[in-house]
Amino acid sequence: EAQVTQNPRYLITVTGKKLTVTCSQNMNHEYMSWYRQDPGLGLRQIYYSMNVEVTDKGDVPEGYKVSRKEKRNFPLILESPSPNQTSLYFCASSFAGQGTGANVLTFGAGSRLTVL
Amino acid sequence: AQSVTQPDIHITVSEGASLELRCNYSYGATPYLFWYVQSPGQGLQLLLKYFSGDTLVQGIKGFEAEFKRSQSSFNLRKPSVHWSDAAEYFCAVVEYGNKLVFGAGTILRVKS
Numbered sequence: 001e002a003q004v005t006q007n008p009r010y011l012i013t014v015t016g017k018k019l020t021v022t023c024s025q026n027m028n029h030e031y032m033s034w035y036r037q038d039p040g041l042g043l044r045q046i047y048y049s050m051n052v053e054v055t056d057k058g059d060v061p062e063g064y065k066v067s068r069k070e071k072r073n074f075p076l077i078l079e080s081p082s083p084n085q086t087s088l089y090f091c092a093s094s095f096a097g098q099g100t101g102a103n104v105l106t107f108g109a110g111s112r113l114t115v116l
Numbered sequence: 117a118q119s120v121t122q123p124d125i126h127i128t129v130s131e132g133a134s135l136e137l138r139c140n141y142s143y144g145a146t147p148y149l150f151w152y153v154q155s156p157g158q159g160l161q162l163l164l165k166y167f168s169g170d171t172l173v174q175g176i177k178g179f180e181a182e183f184k185r186s187q188s189s190f191n192l193r194k195p196s197v198h199w200s201d202a203a204e205y206f207c208a209v210v211e212y213g214n215k216l217v218f219g220a221g222t223i224l225r226v227k228s
Contacts, residue, residue: 004159031214040125042206042218043160050213058215090159094214103148103167103210107159 002027006091006108013081014116021076021111023091030096032074033105036060036087043090049074050096081115088112118143118211122219129197130227137192137222139207148210149190151181154221155203163205166190177201202226 004025013019025032033048035058045058049068063085065077074093078085089112092105121140129135141147148167152160164175171183181192190207204223208216 033214035218040220042120042122042220043208043216044218045215048215092160096214103214103216104150104162104165105160105214105216107152107161109157109159 002106004091004093004106004108006089006111008111009109010112012114012116015082016080019078019081019113021078021089021091021113023074023076023108024072025074025091025093025106026072027093027106028071029093029106030071032068032091032093033058034064034066034074034076035090035092037090037110038087046076046089078113081113083115086113086115118147118209118217120207120209120217120219122205122207122222124222125220126223126225128225128227131199132196135192135194135197135201135224137205137207137224139190139192139219140188141190141207141209142188143209146185147190149181149183150208150216151175151179151190151192152206152208152218153177153203154206160206163192197224197226199226199228 007022030051034046035043037043047066049055091108094105119142150165151163166173166183204221207219211217
């Protein structure tokens with residue numbers, strides 16, 4: 001089954017304790033992206049990657065890191081989490097480029113993170 | 117930067133009634149537009165998309181949306197709502213490349 005898999009789905013942690021949220025896709029997509037969802041703000045892009053070893057900042061990158069060493073994986077790293085990073089996080093992937101077939105993001109089920 | 121406005125934060129409709137969720141976008145050229153649905157505890161599922169051509173787009177689960185360039189709108193409609201349609205709905209536009217800009221979402225409640 002074509003899917004984007006995120007782990008963990010739920011996590012409660014404390015300020016300053018480094019954590020990683022993993023994301024893996026099995027569709028051979030070039031493009032991967034992380035979004036955070038907050039009430040009243042919709043989804044905002046954190047980082048994205050156009051392909052292996054190619055990553056760039058989105059709209060809200062502060063406090064986050066990513067890496068893309070393999071095509072299928074795109075982990076999100078919080079080096080020193082703070083309470084304002086409490087949110088629902090989504091990983092998404094698609095084929096790169098534009099037009100029908102591209103741009104249609106497939107989303108993971110989400111990872112709810114609470115930072116105390 | 118592009119933006120998407122969903123004016124209604126919450127909407128409540130009776131089961132069997134018709135539904136229209138509003139979406140306005142800012143974009144100079146012909147936009148690529150999407151509607152996604154998020155059921156409780158689930159990820160986002162694509163309902164429908166508009167890239168070009170016919171301005172009335174059919175999607176899954178009986179939803180449709182109409183692109184109106186003159187009004188910069190892409191409203192989502194369904195003629196008869198089912199209780200299972202209760203969810204949060206997001207309108208989105210491609211800003212560039214593969215990047216989507218999302219609206220704030222509309223939470224749909226269905227009363228029996």
